[in-house]
Amino acid sequence: MSGEALDRLMKMRDDPYAAARAWKERTGGKVMGYFCCYAPEEMIHAAGALPVRITGENRDISKSGAHLQNYCCSLARTGLDMALDGTLSFLDGTVFVHTCDTMQRLSDIWRLNAGFAVHADLVLPVRFETSSAWDYMTSELASFAEGLEKELGPMEDSALVESIKLFNRNRALLAKLYQMRLASPGILPYDQALWCSTSSALMDKAEHTALLEEIITDLQAGTATTDGSGVPLFGIGSVMDQWDFLAMVAESGATFIDDDFCNGRRYFDFEVPEDVPPVEGIARRLWGRSSCPCKHVPSRDRGACLADRATAAGAKGAIFFQFKFCEPHAFDYPHVKKALDKAGIPSLNLEFEQGSVSIGQLRTRVGALVETIKA
Amino acid sequence: MSAEDIRKPPKIAATEQMKQLITNYYIEAKTTKEKPICWITSGGPVEFLIAMGVIPVYPENHGAMCGASKIAVGLAEVAESMGFSQDLCSYARLDIGGAATQNGAIPGGLPKPDFLLCCNNICGTVTKWYEELSRFWDVPMFLFDTPFIHKSKPGHATEYVKQQCLELIEFLQKQTGKKWSDDRFAEVAMLSVEGVDLWKEVLKTAESRPSPFTCFDAFIHMAPIVTLRGTQEVVDYYKLLRDEMQERVANGVGAVADEKYRLIWDNIPIWYEMRNLGNLFAGNHACLVADTYTTAWAVDIKIEDPLTSMADAYTKVYLNISIDLMLDQLLALIERYSADGLVMHSNRSCKPYSLGQYDLARAVTERTGKPALIIEADMTDSRAFSEAQTRERVDAFIESL
Ligand code: SF4
Ligand code: SF4
Numbered sequence: 001m002s003g004e005a006l007d008r009l010m011k012m013r014d015d016p017y018a019a020a021r022a023w024k025e026r027t028g029g030k031v032m033g034y035f036c037c038y039a040p041e042e043m044i045h046a047a048g049a050l051p052v053r054i055t056g057e058n059r060d061i062s063k064s065g066a067h068l069q070n071y072c073c074s075l076a077r078t079g080l081d082m083a084l085d086g087t088l089s090f091l092d093g094t095v096f097v098h099t100c101d102t103m104q105r106l107s108d109i110w111r112l113n114a115g116f117a118v119h120a121d122l123v124l125p126v127r128f129e130t131s132s133a134w135d136y137m138t139s140e141l142a143s144f145a146e147g148l149e150k151e152l153g154p155m156e157d158s159a160l161v162e163s164i165k166l167f168n169r170n171r172a173l174l175a176k177l178y179q180m181r182l183a184s185p186g187i188l189p190y191d192q193a194l195w196c197s198t199s200s201a202l203m204d205k206a207e208h209t210a211l212l213e214e215i216i217t218d219l220q221a222g223t224a225t226t227d228g229s230g231v232p233l234f235g236i237g238s239v240m241d242q243w244d245f246l247a248m249v250a251e252s253g254a255t256f257i258d259d260d261f262c263n264g265r266r267y268f269d270f271e272v273p274e275d276v277p278p279v280e281g282i283a284r285r286l287w288g289r290s291s292c293p294c295k296h297v298p299s300r301d302r303g304a305c306l307a308d309r310a311t312a313a314g315a316k317g318a319i320f321f322q323f324k325f326c327e328p329h330a331f332d333y334p335h336v337k338k339a340l341d342k343a344g345i346p347s348l349n350l351e352f353e354q355g356s357v358s359i360g361q362l363r364t365r366v367g368a369l370v371e372t373i374k375a
Numbered sequence: 376m377s378a379e380d381i382r383k384p385p386k387i388a389a390t391e392q393m394k395q396l397i398t399n400y401y402i403e404a405k406t407t408k409e410k411p412i413c414w415i416t417s418g419g420p421v422e423f424l425i426a427m428g429v430i431p432v433y434p435e436n437h438g439a440m441c442g443a444s445k446i447a448v449g450l451a452e453v454a455e456s457m458g459f460s461q462d463l464c465s466y467a468r469l470d471i472g473g474a475a476t477q478n479g480a481i482p483g484g485l486p487k488p489d490f491l492l493c494c495n496n497i498c499g500t501v502t503k504w505y506e507e508l509s510r511f512w513d514v515p516m517f518l519f520d521t522p523f524i525h526k527s528k529p530g531h532a533t534e535y536v537k538q539q540c541l542e543l544i545e546f547l548q549k550q551t552g553k554k555w556s557d558d559r560f561a562e563v564a565m566l567s568v569e570g571v572d573l574w575k576e577v578l579k580t581a582e583s584r585p586s587p588f589t590c591f592d593a594f595i596h597m598a599p600i601v602t603l604r605g606t607q608e609v610v611d612y613y614k615l616l617r618d619e620m621q622e623r624v625a626n627g628v629g630a631v632a633d634e635k636y637r638l639i640w641d642n643i644p645i646w647y648e649m650r651n652l653g654n655l656f657a658g659n660h661a662c663l664v665a666d667t668y669t670t671a672w673a674v675d676i677k678i679e680d681p682l683t684s685m686a687d688a689y690t691k692v693y694l695n696i697s698i699d700l701m702l703d704q705l706l707a708l709i710e711r712y713s714a715d716g717l718v719m720h721s722n723r724s725c726k727p728y729s730l731g732q733y734d735l736a737r738a739v740t741e742r743t744g745k746p747a748l749i750i751e752a753d754m755t756d757s758r759a760f761s762e763a764q765t766r767e768r769v770d771a772f773i774e775s776l
Contacts, residue, residue: 066733067733067734068730068733069721069723069729069730069732069733069751071462071723071726071729072726072730098522098523100499100726101498101499101500101726101727101730102726102730104499104523104727105698105726105727105730105731106730107525107697108525108697108698108699108731108734109698109730109731109734112698112699112734113734121525121526123522123523123525123532125520125522125535126495126499126502126518126520127518127520130542132534132535132538132539132542133520133535135531135534135535135538136522136531136532136534136535139529139531140522140529140531140532143529143531293503294499296502296506296518296520298506298509298516324462325462327462327463327464327499327500327503327726328499328503330459330460330462330463331459331463331467331500331503331504331506331507332503333458333459333460334457334458334459334507335507335510337458349458351460
């Protein structure tokens with residue numbers, strides 16, 4: 001079974017930014033793009049704008065090659081290309097969060113060339129520990145909020161509190177959806193579950209939340225669509241937007257049972273605490289959620305954390321799906337792989353560039369992993 | 376005189392002293408029994424280590440040596456076989472490979488660190504690299520986090536970095552078991568300022584025509600200011616070098632015979648190609664008079680308030696600012712050194728230095744009418760370099776001047 005709400009959401013995948021364009025037309029409001037999921041979406045929402053995540057797309061570069069070398073990740077290259085050729089003309093502005101060296105430079109290049117009215121940088125600390133880093137982070141968030149207010153209009157505290165509630169509700173539903181799949185993977189193919197999470201960053205939050213409620217009700221009432229007997233895998237990487245690849249994994253007799261993608265679990269993981277002032281709450285979530293390799297948190301060993309999570313999810317194997325030229329993830333790979341090995345979880349490291357993913361080649365490698373696990 | 380003689384640049388006499396200085400430094404680092412060793416990034420606040428009697432060791436400096444002596448690729452391949460992608464910064468790769476095999480440009484490789492000091496004012500790469508070192512050597516790491524400056528530096532960023540200076544002092548006291556002395560630190564800061572001022576005076580001599588040295592010389596002679604600033608030896612050494620350069624200026628001695636063109640270099644040197652590139656430009660009567668790399672160590676420290684001014688200086692370095700701010704500095708260099716053009720090394724290893732160069736090159740030409748050449752390469756990984764292509768492009772560029 002699928003249900004009407006899920007159908008509606010899945011249709012969006014063919015044109016990910018259609019919802020944002022329609023929202024803008026309908027409300028006359030401002031749309032703010034952002035790349036990194038450490039962006040405090042609630043603040044943008046509370047200021048009356050629509051936060052929309054830009055993650056590049058599969059395309060051949062035409063315009064961004066004049067600004068970015070070909071040893072830069074395709075997320076930045078295709079994203080900039082979309083800005084320069086008008087694909088993102090519905091944006092009123094962009095928020096850049098300090099992530100990696102590439103994003104840092106992309107922010108400058110974007111500001112100087114993309115021509116959007118609003119440009120905001122949020123320079124979060126890299127060190128996610130110590131009280132000085134915490135003080136810096138909360139000050140930076142507060143001054144970021146002030147800057148947004150100047151550009152987008154007032155952001156009342158009460159509005160921020162409401163936004164936080166709404167976003168938390170959405171997070172809780174996504175967590176529930178993932179949880180339901182963990183218990184019975186057959187109820188929903190992984191690519192659809194991941195799209196439920198991905199699309200949350202692409203449309204009006206209230207609307208998305210309503211769809212999620214319906215989807216969950218339908219799933220609870222329905223029966224499994226697939227038999228769910230595929231080999232359970234754990235996915236690791238930043239953005240995962242290769243739907244054909246996921247279809248191929250399913251055809252190969254495997255399914256992702258859980259992930260650490262930043263448009264997957266890491267997007268909705270951890271709620272904003274509601275019993276503290278809103279800016280502090282937002283800071284606490286960013287600080288506490290499972291970390292991205294761009295953050296330095298010595299007290300949390302990312303390898304061990306991921307191995308634990310994969311084990312807890314019952315994964316029998318793992319796939320690293322990484323952007324070519326992405327330094328933060330590539331540096332972590334050998335260490336995380338070792339941790340997985342220790343936990344008895346075989347893994348596969350796949351590098352890709354948007355626009356040139358060769359499913360045929362990857363099929364052999366995924367097939368080999370599945371065979372190893374089954375043997 | 377044959378054509379060969381004309382092209383031959385005069386030798387800088389102080390080179391011998393510099394070699395001695397660096398050799399002594401590595402010998403002490405390799406043999407010390409009592410002094411702790413700290414591996415530190417090139418943009419890191421070394422004054423704290425010197426003040427605590429810690430020997431700083433610079434994997435990047437060692438990386439440059441490995442690049443120049445053409446052993447970088449072999450070491451990098453070791454890291455690649457450990458699972459590190461070939462697309463990662465080659466300094467990091469060769470260093471990880473060197474650590475794993477106890478190998479490198481100095482016998483037995485770099486001495487084992489007791490702890491690590493990583494300052495991310497040059498890139499985010501070093502954070503990941505040092506995390507790996509911390510795991511590999513099983514030693515603690517201090518991350519000195521300097522928020523990137525897009526437009527201007529907010530007060531809370533300065534405060535954050537200043538607080539970290541205090542945390543670093545705590546860390547060092549714990550690691551060394553020694554007590555911190557403000558007086559000793561003031562002394563070191565003073566020597567650091569003196570060394571940096573002398574280094575600036577050396578660089579300034581290149582304003583004259585002909586220039587007494589090229590940036591290829593500066594790349595070699597910057598080693599002491601990077602590694603040992605805050606010591607008396609460095610001050611003494613740069614006095615010597617400055618005097619020699621000033622004497623050259625007084626006598627009209629140029630580094631390049633019959634200097635016709637003056638150029639600015641951007642990015643880290645192509646270490647394994649330095650000699651060839653130097654000859655290629657010199658043969659065309661082109662002198663690379665200044666660069667954005669060696670000026671990066673000309674940070675200002677105010678003696679009245681060393682901590683605040685250091686926090687400020689270490690945050691504002693060239694690689695930690697936006698391309699608009701970099702452009703201002705590039706234009707200033709071109710003006711100050713009366714340059715005729717810009718040569719940019721698009722360095723596959725170094726994203727913070729290289730991404731944005733295409734825009735910078737266009738902006739420089741738009742603003743000054745001067746041409747810019749972009750060479751695609753890698754600072755130590757010669758697999759990413761095409762000599763024939765570079766030669767062709769350099770020749771065509773000089774032609775266009
Ligand atoms: S994919 Fe990697 S390199 Fe690219 S923007 Fe994200 S973290 Fe940076
Ligand atoms: S070469 Fe660039 S990326 Fe590598 S350590 Fe130096 S500044 Fe960082």
